[in-house]
């Protein structure tokens with residue numbers, strides 16, 4: 001094989017593999033280095049995809065147990081077969097990672113198997129499984145190495161009793177007592193999975209609310225709903241230690257306000273307090289500039305401080321750590337390298353929490369707007385008044401549209417409710433086109449659909465919802 005490329009991408013997660021495909025589509029001779037056995041990165045192997053598989057399956061199990069009888073569907077014997085559920089999850093991972101492999105072949109991308117590191121601005125070294133070092137040359141290098149879970153001081157993740165999200169996706173039985181440290185995206189999605197499968201779950205969150213940065217109305221409604229589902233919360237609490245004694249863990253924590261100390265004994269502890277960029281020694285050696293959170297600094301063209309070296313995804317100092325943000329950056333960086341005008345609009349990156357109900361947001365929150373001194377108006381519409389949600393017995397939650405007070409331009413939207421994660425796409429599109437709340441209100445929405453709640457919330461901005 002000729003070892004000279006136009007582009008070498010390091011990392012085959014959603015940022016890296018998409019950058020590789022788009023580069024190849026644009027006629028650039030492309031290679032992608034990946035150290036994991038399968039392509040797709042954290043998202044496909046140990047993140048978004050396996051967690052969504054378990055979220056879907058556990059929700060079915062929960063519904064079969066608790067809700068089907070209300071629809072006149074009666075079972076006498078519902079059992080959990082966790083190993084089949086895990087096998088189904090593993091099948092999804094395999095199909096999707098193989099799918100990326102197929103796309104690499106289709107686009108004639110060289111898949112360099114092994115650990116990649118950058119020697120200089122045009123050289124990448126790959127060390128393969130048999131420890132063989134191979135040198136490749138590239139006109140452009142894209143770093144897309146993603147992120148890894150963080151932990152807390154003095155807490156060592158062993159992936160057996162004290163686990164990260166990776167370990168919490170492979171439990172061989174539902175832990176009787178599960179303590180989750182961190183009430184963010186990962187903490188709440190995986191709490192939902194194991195609660196539905198039979199665990200007693202307690203979430204310990206440092207702040208006095210869940211999901212930092214989230215719209216306050218949504219966050220408090222979400223907390224109420226999760227409480228009702230039986231998940232226990234210890235908010236405003238700092239974990240001071242986790243000790244493993246025999247096959248159990250003892251979690252000590254202190255309330256930030258009252259200084260009251262508490263202790264929970266449990267079978268498993270999930271540490272979900274965030275992720276940090278995966279910065280290799282090569283990046284440090286090359287003196288690629290990092291910000292104070294140790295993320296790679298890039299300009300609007302995704303260029304790092306070193307010529308010819310670009311970076312995208314979780315590893316950079318722009319936008320949230322989300323797979324779809326990385327994908328968009330992958331497309332943009334390839335287009336920029338090919339001389340086109342690639343661009344990512346960081347004001348319109350949707351975020352979804354795939355619990356039941358789902359939570360989805362895009363754009364600014366009220367807090368952001370207050371900080372920026374922008375005057376706004378709000379329209380809200382509850383799913384309780386949406387006919388489709390009502391017939392499906394999915395009446396929890398609401399849609400909230402925030403629009404500029406003067407221009408009526410939509411500045412942010414937050415939803416909590418069934419299908420929120422799918423519905424947010426309409427709002428992202430509307431915002432991308434600079435829509436006003438009136439534009440959404442005057443767009444015909446099919447009846448009966450959950451999406452009518454979006455139209456009604458947009459009408460509520462002007463205080464004229466029909467069904468509420």
Ligand code: NAI
Nearest residue numbers: 182183184185186187204205206272273274275321352353
């Ligand atoms: P996160 O940043 O969403 O949440 C971490 C939580 O831990 C925060 O609520 C924080 O206040 C809390 N915390 C921090 N230190 C603590 C302490 N000492 N004691 C108690 N609580 C503490 O991080 P998470 O959930 O680990 O997710 C990591 C990344 O993965 C996020 O950037 C997220 O966007 C992404 N992700 C996205 C998903 C999605 O799009 N559905 C799903 C899973 C992850």
